[in-house]
Each structure stands twice: as structure tokens, then as C-alpha cells.
Amino acid sequence: MSQVKNISDSLKPIVALCKRRGFIYPGSELYGGFANTYSFGPYGAQLKKNLKDLWWQTFVQKRRDMVGLDGPILLHPKAWAASGHLEGFNDALIDCKACKGRFRCDHLIEEALKQDAEGLTIPQMTDLIHSKKVKCPKCAAQDFTDARHFNLMFSTHMSKTGADGDVAYLRPETAQAIFLDYKNIVDTMRVKIPFGVAQIGKAFRNEITPGNFVFRVIEFEQMEIEYFIKESDWERLFVEWLKSMHDWCKLIGLNPARIHEKEHPKEQLSHYSKRTVDLVYDFPFGTSELYGLAYRTDFDLRRHAEFSGQNLEYTDPETREKFIPHVLEPTFGVERTVLALLCDAYDEEQLENGEMRTVLHLHPRIAPVKVAVFPLMKKDPLGPKAKEVFDLLQEMTACEYDESGAIGKRYRRQDELGTPFCVTIDFETIEDGTVTLRERDSMKQERVLIKDLVQILAQKLA
Ligand code: ATP
Numbered sequence: 121m122s123q124v125k126n127i128s129d130s131l132k133p134i135v136a137l138c139k140r141r142g143f144i145y146p147g148s149e150l151y152g153g154f155a156n157t158y159s160f161g162p163y164g165a166q167l168k169k170n171l172k173d174l175w176w177q178t179f180v181q182k183r184r185d186m187v188g189l190d191g192p193i194l195l196h197p198k199a200w201a202a203s204g205h206l207e208g209f210n211d212a213l214i215d216c217k218a219c220k221g222r223f224r225c226d227h228l229i230e231e232a233l234k235q236d237a238e239g240l241t242i243p244q245m246t247d248l249i250h251s252k253k254v255k256c257p258k259c260a261a262q263d264f265t266d267a268r269h270f271n272l273m274f275s276t277h278m279s280k281t282g283a284d285g286d287v288a289y290l291r292p293e294t295a296q297a298i299f300l301d302y303k304n305i306v307d308t309m310r311v312k313i314p315f316g317v318a319q320i321g322k323a324f325r326n327e328i329t330p331g332n333f334v335f336r337v338i339e340f341e342q343m344e345i346e347y348f349i350k351e352s353d354w355e356r357l358f359v360e361w362l363k364s365m366h367d368w369c370k371l372i373g374l375n376p377a378r379i380h381e382k383e384h385p386k387e388q389l390s391h392y393s394k395r396t397v398d399l400v401y402d403f404p405f406g407t408s409e410l411y412g413l414a415y416r417t418d419f420d421l422r423r424h425a426e427f428s429g430q431n432l433e434y435t436d437p438e439t440r441e442k443f444i445p446h447v448l449e450p451t452f453g454v455e456r457t458v459l460a461l462l463c464d465a466y467d468e469e470q471l472e473n474g475e476m477r478t479v480l481h482l483h484p485r486i487a488p489v490k491v492a493v494f495p496l497m498k499k500d501p502l503g504p505k506a507k508e509v510f511d512l513l514q515e516m517t518a519c520e521y522d523e524s525g526a527i528g529k530r531y532r533r534q535d536e537l538g539t540p541f542c543v544t545i546d547f548e549t550i551e552d553g554t555v556t557l558r559e560r561d562s563m564k565q566e567r568v569l570i571k572d573l574v575q576i577l578a579q580k581l582a
Contacts, residue, residue: 127331127332127333128331128332128404128405130404130405131332131333131404131405131463133466133468133478134333134404134462134463134466135333137462137466137478137480137536138161138164138462140536141163141533141536141537142161142162142163142164143160143161143163143164143167143462144158144159144160144161144164144333144334144458145158145159145161146158146159147159155329156327156329156336156337156338157337157338157339158333158334158337158455162488163488163489163537164458164488166488166489166518167458167461167482167486167487167488168341168454168458170485170486170487170488171372171454171457171458171461171486172320172341172343172454174371174372174485174486175320175343175368175452176188176318176320178368178371179316179318179343179345179364179368180318183316185314185315185316186315186316186317186318186345187305187309187311187315187316187317187318188317188318188319189297189298189301189305189317189318189319190319190320190321191294191297191298191300191301191319191321192297193290193291193321193322193324194276194288194289194290194291195289195291195296195297195300196300197287197288197289198427198428199296199299199300199424199427200273200289200296201427202420202423202424202426202427202428203296203299203392203420203423203424204391204392204423205271205273205289205292205296206271206273208391209271209272209273209292210269210270210271210272211224211269211270211272211327211328212224212225212226212242212245212267212268212269212270213225213267213268213269213270213328214228214245214246214249214264214265214266214267214268215264215265216256216258216259216261216263216264217261217263217264217265218256218259218261218263219256219258219259219261221256221257221258221259222328223256223257223328224328225237225240225242225245225246225249225267226238226240226245227328228249228254228257229245229248229249229254231257232252232254232255232257233248233252233254235248238385238388239387239388242266242267242268242269243267245267246264246266246267249264249267250264270326271326272292272325272326272327273289273290273292273324273325273326274289274290274292274324274325274326274338275287275288275289275290276288276289276290290324291322291323291324292323292324292325293323293342293344293451294319294320294321294322294323294342294344295344295346295420295449295451296420297319297321298317298319298344298346299346299420299421299424300424301317302317302346302348302421302424302432303430303432305317306434312437313348313349313350313434313436313445314347314348314349314350314353314357315347315348316345316346316347316348317345317346317348318343318344318345319342319343319344319345320341320342320343320344320454321341321342322339322340322341322342323339323340323341323342324338324339324340325338325340326338332403332405332408332459333459334455334456334458334459335403335405335408335455335456335459337455340453340454340455341453341454341455342451342452342453342454343451343452343453343454344449344450344451344452345448345449345450345451346416346447346448346449347361347447347448347449347450348434348445348446348447349445349446349447349448350443350445350446351417351418351443351446354394354415354446354448357448358395358397358413358415358448361413361448361450362381362397362413364450365399365411365413365450365452366379366399368452369399371485372457372461372483372485372486373461373464373465373482373483373485373486374401374460374461374464375464378401378402378460378464379399379400379401379402379410380399380400380402380407381397381398381399381400382397382398382399382400382409383395383396383397384396384397384398390414391419392414392416392417392419392420393414393415393416393417394415394417395414395415396412396413396414396415397412397413398410398411398412398413399411399412399413401456401460401463403459403460403463404463409456410453410456410457410460411450411451411452411453411456412449412450412451413448413449413450413451414448414449414451415446415447415448415449416446416447416448416449417446417447418444418445418446418447419447420447421444421445421447422444425444432444461482461486462480464481465480465481465482465538466478466479466480467479467480467481477532477535478532478535478536479535479536479538479560479561480535480536480537480538481538481560481561482538482540484540484580484581487537487538487539487540488518488537488538489518489519489520489534489537489538489539490517490518490519490539490540490541490577490581491513491517491518491519491520491539491540491541491542491543491577492519492520492521492522492530492534492539492541492542492543493506493509493510493513493519493520493521493522493542493543493544493545494506494521494522494523494527494530494542494543494544494545495523495544495545495546496527496544496545496546496547498523498524501550502545502546502547502549502550503523505545505549505550506521506523506545507521509543509545509555509570509573512570512573512574513543513573513574513577516574516577516578517577517581520534520539522534527544530542531558531563534560535560538560539560540559540560540561540580540581541557541558541559541560541577541580541581542557542558542560543555543556543557543558543573544556544558548567549570553569553570553571554567554568554569554570555567555568555570555573557573557576557577559580
């Protein structure tokens with residue numbers, strides 16, 4: 121099944137660049153593709169790593185109230201009963217009898233009837249789709265089954281006895297792994313409320329996706345924080361976290377004008393939440409959720425205490441008061457961040473000579489390659505000199521060496537990778553020890569001494 125065919129037109133230039141330049145490949149392409157899976161190629165993997173490292177630095181290393189965790193993907197199945205996922209983590213889906221296509225009812229209603237479907241029951245959705253004669257987006261037939269709930273969790277078996285009781289679930293969110301280790305962290309880490317636990321890891325959801333590239337995939341990474349608080353502090357800390365999330369968006373270079381807050385109406389809140397605000401981003405295919413901030417109350421810890429029979433109360437070290445902490449959850453999807461960054465950074469510019477250049481204006485902080493080094497020509501003495509410069513710069517940052525093809529083409533390639541700086545070694549370098557330093561966005565070039573290069577680049581990249 122080719123994914124590219126299903127991709128919305130507005131994303132196609134970005135998808136093409138991702139493939140051409142080794143950011144993101146369709147999953148299992150060798151076997152004709154595997155729907156809604158993608159592989160992050162060499163530059164995509166580096167971009168993701170830069171993001172995750174920066175997030176960890178920002179929210180764990182630089183804060184005294186946060187610790188990190190790397191919990192398992194497979195949790196005890198009872199955890200999913202306690203969290204409410206076994207019972208309530210569903211999508212309402214409907215099948216077209218004619219072409220056997222399967223669709224999310226809310227997407228179908230929103231697209232065909234331009235009506236918000238949140239909060240509608242299964243019979244209400246079935247009724248609406250049948251009575252308004254909604255057409256199948258694939259084959260245009262008006263012949264749907266009744267809507268049904270499908271659980272989004274992937275299940276697997278632990279190979280003990282092969283019985284139903286051996287079933288295990290791949291986590292659909294990283295959060296629950298944090299709740300399961302809450303007690304261990306309190307007992308071993310000298311943390312005091314308010315404190316947070318951060319985790320970066322994979323989550324899996326068996327979703328029907330409308331083909332918006334990596335916006336909605338079945339396997340993705342979340343960067344999540346569970347911030348444990350006293351109930352009375354929740355409103356104040358909610359506002360603080362919302363601000364921290366906006367600050368993060370600025371730090372990675374997202375355009376603030378494209379980010380908005382979307383408050384979930386009370387009647388549409390998840391079963392665990394008393395308030396949720398999404399940060400939504402103006403993607404080319406429409407404004408959609410990038411991140412979320414939820415006040416999960418004490419729902420999760422209370423349920424895990426109940427289902428496990430363990431005491432999960434916290435004892436205030438000063439007042440000796442005992443209580444189950446409440447929780448704020450800022451959550452950040454890695455793939456959606458990558459997509460927003462690519463959409464924000466992507467540009468096709470007409471140059472003065474009439475040529476077009478495609479460029480990614482990625483913030484230097486997260487760009488996969490920071491500096492590219494080129495000899496004007498491969499041969500002596502330029503090649504060896506350029507390698508010397510490359511060795512020097514490689515000590516300080518992520519560099520790439522490229523000696524093949526016309527220099528203009530090499531610049532274009534780095535523009536498409538979002539490399540902020542290029543350094544070219546030419547015959548003047550051999551005479552006076554200077555190189556050309558070219559900046560990606562302005563394309564301005566200046567001559568600088570090799571001996572000053574590390575310092576100049578360190579300043580520019582900071
Ligand atoms: P949506 O409403 O788009 O399905 P959600 O509200 O279910 O998202 P959460 O459960 O809040 O999402 O998940 C936290 C974050 O994980 C989201 O803000 C998003 O960044 C990311 N995320 C969720 N589902 C996916 C997915 N299928 N593919 C990629 N990222 C996802």
C-alpha cells in the first residue's frame with residue numbers, strides 16, 4: 121500500500137523533500153509499504169535526536185523539580201484496566217459495505233457535514249451518517265454499516281500458555297509507566313511536591329489515519345511529563361506549564377503566529393481530565409493538535425492504588441498531611457513536532473538570477489547538520505586543507521564534508537537539509553588562511569580566518 125498516494129496535496133513538496141534528502145522514508149517500502157508507518161532516515165533521525173536532547177535538557181537537566189524515567193512499553197495488563205484504556209480508549213469507526221473502506225465516524229461527519237462530532241454517541245453518529253446520506257470518500261457509495269467502537273490499543277501475547285489471560289498491550293501513551301513508578305521515585309529520589317517525572321518513549325495506537333504524513337501514525341514517540349502537585353495549586357501551575365510549553369515552541373524556532381490555544385469544552389473532556397488545553401498549529405492541511413496540557417486530577421494514582429491494593433499516598437514532610445497527589449500533564453509528540461518544524465521551515469525562494477531554491481530555515485539549535493565544509497575542488501592542496509578544517513570543526517559541532525559536484529549544487533543540497541553555515545576552501549585559503557563562510561538564510565558570504573572560525577561559529581550557533 122503506497123502511503124504517498126494518500127498524502128494530502130498541501131504536504132507533497134515536504135514529503136518529497138523528506139524522501140529526497142533522507143529525512144523520512146515510507147515504512148517497509150521494499151515490500152510496497154506498510155500503511156501509516158515511516159522510517160526516519162539519517163537526517164530525520166538526527167533532527168529527532170536534537171529535539172529530544174533539547175527537550176530533556178530543558179525540562180529535566182535545567183530544572184531542580186524534575187527527574188527522568190525510561191519505563192517499559194509493556195505494562196501489567198491490569199494497569200490498562202485501572203487507567204480506563206481497556207474500557208474507554210476507543211475510536212468510533214464505520215465501514216463502507218461497497219468498497220470495504222473503514223473510516224473514523226468523527227472525521228466522516230466533520231468532513232462531509234462540516235459539523236463537530238465530538239460528544240456524539242455511537243447511535244447518534246450512525247443515525248447522522250445514514251440519514252444525511254454521507255458518501256464514502258473512497259467510492260462515493262451511500263451504504264455504510266452501523267458505527268462501532270474499536271479499541272486503539274495494539275495487543276500481543278506473552279507466550280505463556282496461549283490463553284486469553286496472556287494478552288499484553290503496547291502502551292498507547294507513555295504516562296502510565298510514570299504512574300506505575302511514582303512510588304519508587306518518591307521512595308528513592310528525595311523528591312518533594314511539586315515535582316515532575318519526564319519520559320521520552322514510543323507509544324502505539326491502532327489508528328485509522330487520514331494521510332497527513334507523520335501527523336498521525338500508529339507508532340510514535342511522546343515526550344511527556346507527569347507533574348505531581350497539591351490539588352490547591354493546580355490552577356496556578358496549569359498557567360505556568362502552558363507558558364513553558366509556549367516557551368519551548370519558541371526555543372525550537374516555531375513561528376508563534378502559527379500556534380494557538382484550544383480549550384476543550386467541559387462536556388468533551390477525557391474521562392480523567394478536569395481541564396485540557398491543546399496547543400494547535402496551523403499545518404498546511406488545517407489547524408490541528410500539536411501538544412496538550414491536561415489536569416488529570418488524582419484520577420490515575422487513585423485508580424492504580426485501588427487496582428493494585430498499594431498505598432500511593434504522599435506524606436507532606438512538614439505538615440505530615442497525607443494525600444494522593446494531583447497531576448498536570450504536558451505532553452509533546454515528537455513526530456508532530458518534526459512535521460510542524462518542517463512545515464514552518466520549508467520555503468521555495470526565487471533568486472535574483474531567476475533560479476528557484478528550496479530551503480529549510482531550521483533553527484540552528486535543531487538543524488541536523490550545523491556546518492558543511494567544501495573544498496572548491498577535490499585535488500591538492502584544496503582537498504587536504506578542507507579535511508583539516510573539517511577535523512577542526514567536527515570537534516565542536518555536527519559537520520558534513522562534501523567534495524563532489526559543482527559548488528552551487530552543494531550549497532543547494534545543504535539549503536534543503538537546513539544547514540545554517542557552509543565553509544568553502546579555495547586557493548585564497550592556501551595563500552592567506554581565510555575561508556568563505558556562507559550563511560543559509562541571507563546567502564551572504566564573508567571571508568574569515570581559519571584560526572577564528574571555531575569562535576565565530578560558536579557565537580553564531582549559540
Ligand atoms: P488526537 O486528538 O490528534 O488524536 P490526542 O488528543 O489523542 O491526539 P494525546 O492522547 O493527548 O493525543 O497524545 C499526546 C500527544 O501525542 C499529542 O499531542 C500528539 O502530539 C501525539 N500523538 C498522539 N497521537 C498520535 C499519533 N497517532 N501519531 C503521532 N503523534 C501522536
